[in-house]
Every structure is written in structure tokens, then in C-alpha cells.
Amino acid sequence: MALYVKKATCEALTPLLTFKRFRGKINVQRPQVPHFDKAKYLALTKPWFLSKTKGKTPLELCTKDAIPSYKLKEDAEDMFQKIIAQEVNKWFHTSKLIGLCHVNPMPREQQFNAFKAFKLANMHFRQYGKKTLEMAIKGTKYETVLDFYVSRNMLIFSPEPEIKQMLKILKKFPAVVLMAGIYENRLVSKDDLQYYSTIPSLEVAQAGLVQTLNAAGSQLVSNLNAHQTTLVSHLEGRAKQLEEEK
Numbered sequence: 001m002a003l004y005v006k007k008a009t010c011e012a013l014t015p016l017l018t019f020k021r022f023r024g025k026i027n028v029q030r031p032q033v034p035h036f037d038k039a040k041y042l043a044l045t046k047p048w049f050l051s052k053t054k055g056k057t058p059l060e061l062c063t064k065d066a067i068p069s070y071k072l073k074e075d076a077e078d079m080f081q082k083i084i085a086q087e088v089n090k091w092f093h094t095s096k097l098i099g100l101c102h103v104n105p106m107p108r109e110q111q112f113n114a115f116k117a118f119k120l121a122n123m124h125f126r127q128y129g130k131k132t133l134e135m136a137i138k139g140t141k142y143e144t145v146l147d148f149y150v151s152r153n154m155l156i157f158s159p160e161p162e163i164k165q166m167l168k169i170l171k172k173f174p175a176v177v178l179m180a181g182i183y184e185n186r187l188v189s190k191d192d193l194q195y196y197s198t199i200p201s202l203e204v205a206q207a208g209l210v211q212t213l214n215a216a217g218s219q220l221v222s223n224l225n226a227h228q229t230t231l232v233s234h235l236e237g238r239a240k241q242l243e244e245e246k
Contacts, residue, residue, distance in 0.1 A: 085135035088128055091157045092142050098182035099156030099166055100148045103127075106175035114176060117169045124157040144187055148179055164197040 034042065053061055092098065103111075118125040128136075133149055154176065156166060161183060170178055181193050188196070200208075 081132055082135065084128070085132050088126075088133065088136035089140070091124065091126070091155075092137055092140070092182075095157040095159055095182075096184060097156075097158040097161045097163060097166065099158075099170075099178055100145060100180045100182075101154045101156060101170075102177045102179055103152045103154050104175040104177065106173070110173065110175070114169075114173045117172065118156060121162065121165050121169060122159065123162070123166065123169075126155050126157065127153070128155070141185070142182070145182075161201075163193055167194065167197055 033039070106114075115125050130146075130149055134146060137143055137145060158166060163181075163183070167178075170176055178190050178193070180187060180189055182188070183193065183196060
């Protein structure tokens with residue numbers, strides 16, 4: 001009897017449990033209708049919102065008065081964006097060559113290589129938002145650039161008019177399409193930029209002009225001294241001939 005009591009009090013009895021789902025799978029898409037009391041409390045506690053656009057025609061919804069009050073208000077003027085706009089305005093007024101480009105989707109690595117190539121050529125490959133660009137150049141002589149700034153656009157700023165160098169770099173990146181440019185404060189097309197790239201620079205043209213003028217002066221001096229030089233050579237030859245006869 002003592003052994004039986006000890007066994008019964010010291011050992012935990014594990015009940016035999018069998019889990020069984022009622023009527024197979026639970027229907028999630030078409031759940032069972034709840035009980036009346038439960039359905040009543042669910043209906044009372046169901047959240048509801050009053051729509052300000054309910055019962056209005058599409059024409060009425062297009063007016064400004066029909067816009068709900070929960071819409072975001074107009075963003076306040078961002079001081080950082082103002083600083084960026086001042087920087088863009090400075091680039092426009094100090095650059096002798098500006099390229100207006102459209103950028104097709106390209107890998108991030110290729111985009112970094114484009115930034116690097118222009119940086120090594122002392123050019124700046126920049127991307128700005130439409131609002132920032134409007135703050136920078138609206139009301140200035142560069143306002144026409146906003147017509148080209150529609151989708152994914154990039155700007156190339158060059159402190160020197162290195163058109164040939166810019167076109168050479170753009171050939172390596174077909175995703176960057178040159179649309180137009182600003183050369184010496186004039187808006188020019190892509191064809192004009194390609195034509196200007198074939199024209200030598202001002203330094204090369206000046207060197208060629210100086211060489212031409214020097215050549216003309218040297219030719220004139222040689223032509224003026226030609227008869228005297230010929231006479232002197234003939235006299236020297238006759239003198240040598242007379243010396244030989246003696």
C-alpha cells in the first residue's frame with residue numbers, strides 16, 4: 001500500500017490527448033457566419049470614416065475645393081535646396097561649356113565610371129531636380145534649359161570649352177544622350193557642337209596665323225635679297241677666275 005501511494009504521489013500522470021480538427025480545413029475565404037451576439041458586437045465596433053469625395057462627380061473632384069484636407073500641404077522652402085540652387089546658378093555663370101543630356105537606364109557601376117571620366121577631364125557631371133533647377137535659373141538668360149529638363153536629365157559643366165573632349169567621353173557611354181549645349185553663353189544644338197569640335201582652338205588658330213605671317217615675311221626678304229645674292233656670287237666667281245688666270 002505504501003509503495004502504491006509513493007508511486008501515485010511522486011510520478012506525474014500524463015493524460016492522453018488526441019488533437020482533431022473539426023470538419024477538415026478551416027475555410028478562410030468563406031468563413032462561417034458568426035453568432036448573432038458576436039456579429040452584433042463586431043458591427044458596433046467596426047471603424048468607419050466619412051469620405052469627403054462621396055457622391056461627387058468627376059468634374060467636381062477636379063476642382064481645388066474638392067481636394068481632401070488630409071492631403072499634404074505645399075512643402076516649405078528648404079534651406080539646403082536653396083544652397084544647392086545657388087551652387088547650380090554659379091556653375092551656369094562660370095562654365096564656358098554646358099552639356100544638356102538625357103540619361104537612359106544604366107547600371108550603377110557604369111554611371112560611376114561616367115562621373116569618374118568627366119572628373120578626370122576637369123568636368124562636372126551633375127544631376128539635379130526640376131524644382132532645384134527652377135530655383136537656380138528661372139528669370140535668368142538660361143531659363144530655356146527648363147524646356148529640356150523633362151525626365152531623367154544630367155548636366156555637364158566644363159570651365160573650358162573642351163567640346164572634343166566631352167564628345168569623346170560621351171561616346172564611351174551610349175546611355176548618356178547629348179541633346180543640346182550652351183557654348184560661350186549661346187544655346188546650340190548637338191550638330192553645332194559636333195561642327196565646333198572640328199574647328200581648332202583659338203590658341204592653335206593664333207599659332208597658325210603667326211606661322212603664316214612669319215613665312216610670308218621670310219619669303220619677302222628672300223625675294224628682295226635674291227638679286228643681290230646672285231650678283232655677289234657671280235662677282236666672287238669672276239674674281240676667283242681672274243686669280244686663277246694670273
